[in-house]
Amino acid sequence: MARLFTIEEDVFRLTVRKFLDDKLPADLRERMLSGERPTRDDKVTWSRLLHERGWGGYTWPAEHGGPGFTPIQRYIFEDEAWQAGAPEVVPFGLKMVAPVIMKFGSDAHKQRFLPRIASLEDYWCQGYSEPGSGSDLASLKTRAVRDGDDYLVTGQKIWTTEAHDADWIFCLVRTSAEGRKQDGISFLLIDMKSPGITVRPIITFDGAHEVNEVWFDNVRVPVANRVGEEGQGWTCAKYLLEKERLNFGGMGFCKREVARLKRLAQETGRSRLDNPLFAARVGALEMRIAAADLTNLRFLRAEERGDAVGLPAPYLKILSSHLQQDVLELQVRLLGRSALPVRAADFSNTPLALKSELANVAPTYCNYRKTTIYAGSNEIQRNIAAKSLLG
Amino acid sequence: MMSDAANVIFVPRDEHGLLVGSLDHLLSDQALIKGGWRPLWQQLAQAGILSAALPESDGGLHDSRALALLAERLGRSGVVSPFISSATAATSLFSRVPAASRFVELRERLGSGSVIAAMDIPGVVQSDRSLMTLTGGKVSGVARLVPFGAEADFIILVATASEGDPALVLVRKSDVLIQQSVIGIDGAPYATLRLDSVALQPESDLAGGSEAERLIAWGRDVLVTMHCAEALGAMSMLVDLTRDYLTVRHQFGEPLSAFQVLRHRLVDMDMALTEARSVVECAAGLLEEDDVFARRQAVLATHFTVARAALKVSQDSVQLHGGIGMADETPVGGYFRRLLTLPLQFGDEDFCAESYSG
Numbered sequence: 203m204a205r206l207f208t209i210e211e212d213v214f215r216l217t218v219r220k221f222l223d224d225k226l227p228a229d230l231r232e233r234m235l236s237g238e239r240p241t242r243d244d245k246v247t248w249s250r251l252l253h254e255r256g257w258g259g260y261t262w263p264a265e266h267g268g269p270g271f272t273p274i275q276r277y278i279f280e281d282e283a284w285q286a287g288a289p290e291v292v293p294f295g296l297k298m299v300a301p302v303i304m305k306f307g308s309d310a311h312k313q314r315f316l317p318r319i320a321s322l323e324d325y326w327c328q329g330y331s332e333p334g335s336g337s338d339l340a341s342l343k344t345r346a347v348r349d350g351d352d353y354l355v356t357g358q359k360i361w362t363t364e365a366h367d368a369d370w371i372f373c374l375v376r377t378s379a380e381g382r383k384q385d386g387i388s389f390l391l392i393d394m395k396s397p398g399i400t401v402r403p404i405i406t407f408d409g410a411h412e413v414n415e416v417w418f419d420n421v422r423v424p425v426a427n428r429v430g431e432e433g434q435g436w437t438c439a440k441y442l443l444e445k446e447r448l449n450f451g452g453m454g455f456c457k458r459e460v461a462r463l464k465r466l467a468q469e470t471g472r473s474r475l476d477n478p479l480f481a482a483r484v485g486a487l488e489m490r491i492a493a494a495d496l497t498n499l500r501f502l503r504a505e506e507r508g509d510a511v512g513l514p515a516p517y518l519k520i521l522s523s524h525l526q527q528d529v530l531e532l533q534v535r536l537l538g539r540s541a542l543p544v545r546a547a548d549f550s551n552t553p554l555a556l557k558s559e560l561a562n563v564a565p566t567y568c569n570y571r572k573t574t575i576y577a578g579s580n581e582i583q584r585n586i587a588a589k590s591l592l593g
Numbered sequence: 594m595m596s597d598a599a600n601v602i603f604v605p606r607d608e609h610g611l612l613v614g615s616l617d618h619l620l621s622d623q624a625l626i627k628g629g630w631r632p633l634w635q636q637l638a639q640a641g642i643l644s645a646a647l648p649e650s651d652g653g654l655h656d657s658r659a660l661a662l663l664a665e666r667l668g669r670s671g672v673v674s675p676f677i678s679s680a681t682a683a684t685s686l687f688s689r690v691p692a693a694s695r696f697v698e699l700r701e702r703l704g705s706g707s708v709i710a711a712m713d714i715p716g717v718v719q720s721d722r723s724l725m726t727l728t729g730g731k732v733s734g735v736a737r738l739v740p741f742g743a744e745a746d747f748i749i750l751v752a753t754a755s756e757g758d759p760a761l762v763l764v765r766k767s768d769v770l771i772q773q774s775v776i777g778i779d780g781a782p783y784a785t786l787r788l789d790s791v792a793l794q795p796e797s798d799l800a801g802g803s804e805a806e807r808l809i810a811w812g813r814d815v816l817v818t819m820h821c822a823e824a825l826g827a828m829s830m831l832v833d834l835t836r837d838y839l840t841v842r843h844q845f846g847e848p849l850s851a852f853q854v855l856r857h858r859l860v861d862m863d864m865a866l867t868e869a870r871s872v873v874e875c876a877a878g879l880l881e882e883d884d885v886f887a888r889r890q891a892v893l894a895t896h897f898t899v900a901r902a903a904l905k906v907s908q909d910s911v912q913l914h915g916g917i918g919m920a921d922e923t924p925v926g927g928y929f930r931r932l933l934t935l936p937l938q939f940g941d942e943d944f945c946a947e948s949y950s951g
């Protein structure tokens with residue numbers, strides 16, 4: 203019989219499921235399954251649980267302290283975790299800076315940083331984008347000037363997710379203004395407690411505080427905190443962007459939110475799934491998710507064999523970002539008027555509390571417009587894919 | 594001298610221009626706009642904006658096309674106010690109900706801005722049917738999430754009488770219990786109102802039976818059309834903001850407007866806006882008509898077209914702005930959130946598609 207997974211993989215799935223059943227706190231699970239966005243504490247709780255199980259670096263090879271999951275095991279793990287209601291892991295350390303350190307970092311970097319990433323003792327954020335350099339990242343201006351054994355870093359980063367929660371930031375900085383702009387960029391690891399760093403919140407239009415401006419005013423960073431050679435930052439960045447785009451919890455999110463959509467349809471007492479038009483929208487979305495999910499799996503099987511198939515990074519990023527947005531849009535459509543309230547009025551003589559489960563639907567729909575913008579906008583992804591198809 | 598052509602849809606009338614001009618003048622005062630709708634409200638009254646829906650004999654224009662233009666300008670300004678329910682739908686209804694002379698004084702007070710009215714007319718969405726009953730001259734039940742329901746002095750509601758007939762009733766603030774008072778995704782207030790055996794006064798019985806049915810359908814069409822007109826204004830602002838941004842923002846050494854995919858996206862947004870304007874103007878022009886079927890079809894098509902355009906324009910505006918489109922301090926997000934309220938309050942385009950050919 204043809205099957206998607208091997209027996210061993212199915213057994214692995216059960217192991218993961220058992221772990222989630224035993225360990226994931228019920229309260230956390232419930233909040234995540236009702237669409238709440240995780241707090242810093244939630245993410246720490248989850249990472250510590252993984253760490254205790256030896257899965258803190260679950261995306262890492264064994265030689266770096268990971269469990270050495272195969273690509274498919276990683277997929278299964280995330281699929282189960284999302285659907286069980288685990289919070290998303292903080293990707294910046296685990297999935298972004300860690301692979302760069304493994305590939306380009308010194309032994310000292312590996313020893314110092316990797317264990318604290320796996321346990322989430324260090325919370326990381328990503329300092330790439332600048333006000334003038336978003337899609338055109340290579341034009342970045344934040345300067346790092348050599349001063350003895352240190353660099354002095356001056357400039358501004360923007361849209362830095364969770365900088366206000368972070369202990370460390372990895373940054374692309376300009377160490378040379380000569381030659382090709384990509385060649386003057388270096389990759390620095392900077393302690394967020396360094397004097398001269400200022401973090402200012404940016405509130406997004408859903409009302410959330412996720413992103414920030416990070417200002418650097420002559421911040422002293424030891425040269426020892428540079429990963430790779432001076433001028434090799436762009437190579438590190440490109441390697442990392444590949445990783446970033448390949449790491450889409452997107453599909454797990456979509457499945458979880460489709461399940462919630464159907465539950466809400468039942469609970470609102472007047473199942474809109476009985477309406478053929480709406481049912482068709484849900485059905486179409488589920489089939490699109492299935493097709494993207496299978497595409498993801500096919501890419502992973504190829505990775506396992508060491509083959510290159512298609513354009514995994516851009517396609518998965520584009521597909522999963524749209525699907526995430528579309529499932530949230532359907533939730534909004536489903537709830538209609540019930541999705542209007544987002545909080546109790548201030549002056550309120552309100553005896554009834556707002557049911558938070560419904561109050562987060564419209565804001566999350568707003569918030570997830572970000573998915574087609576960040577991690578390389580979908581337009582930039584298409585440019586990359588087109589270049590590879592057409593030259 | 595007024596030519597006959599002035600009553601043809603899409604041909605503007607001079608008086609509309611004057612009124613819109615004075616509204617634009619008010620809305621150009623940024624400080625006034627920042628203060629929210631309350632300080633603006635008195636200014637709107639003084640400029641004659643709130644009495645535009647009154648009969649000509651009371652100093653109004655009695656012309657839904659003018660009201661749609663005003664709603665559009667308010668939508669463009671980004672200020673969310675009770676204009677649609679109070680100054681368009683309710684004010685117009687009070688001159689259309691049987692024995693409308695009962696409401697001369699109320700109409701005048703609405704026009705002068707000294708009172709405001711909220712309205713809860715079930716939309717096209719089945720599940721949003723009225724939860725209000727009228728038995729033995731008493732109204733009981735719940736009206737869910739009525740815009741400006743807690744701020745209003747009067748509320749117009751639909752109730753089901755014991756024989757299953759609809760009734761259109763008017764209640765005062767003092768008759769209702771505010772069960773829940775919330776802020777919506779657009780930042781506007783909504784309230785769930787409860788009535789416990791409120792005895793109808795002679796003036797609270799607006800209409801019953803087939804008369805009520807006619808007025809309810811009409812009131813719904815006005816509300817939807819005006820909401821669409823307001824959305825049109827918001828979309829026009831988003832298209833302008835996005836067009837401007839594409840010309841000033843540079844990446845890769847070029848303005849964003851140099852990238853063909855973004856040029857095409859902007860064109861699609863503008864095309865959606867253009868169609869939206871056509872259907873809104875048509876529906877507004879037909880609101881005064883006796884041809885109920887033509888009016889209904891026009892309003893459904895408007896609701897459908899604007900609901901789709903609103904999603905497209907708001908989503909693409911954010912996308913083409915990139916990160917800055919997500920920031921609350923730029924105006925894009927505010928319009929995005931307000932545009933979401935059309936499908937939330939009145940249903941998405943599926944409901945229109947289902948009903949249109951039926």
Ligand SMILES: Cc1cc2nc3c(=O)[nH]c(=O)nc-3n(C[C@H](O)[C@H](O)[C@H](O)COP(=O)(O)OP(=O)(O)OC[C@H]3O[C@@H](n4cnc5c(N)ncnc54)[C@H](O)[C@@H]3O)c2cc1C
Pocket residue numbers: 327328329330331333334335336337338360361362363364412413572575576577578579580581582585842844845849852854855912913914915916917919
């Ligand atoms: C919620 C959120 C979180 C983020 N988190 C982080 C983070 O943690 N760290 C970090 O470094 N950055 C982060 N970013 C920044 C993100 O990577 C940038 O927003 C993104 O790269 C786009 O850059 P920009 O905002 O400057 O938009 P711009 O580059 O100005 O783009 C504006 C629009 O033009 C389009 N465009 C630009 N160039 C082209 C082209 N050549 N062809 C076609 N279309 C083009 C874009 O696709 C977009 O639609 C985050 C952004 C958001 C919204």
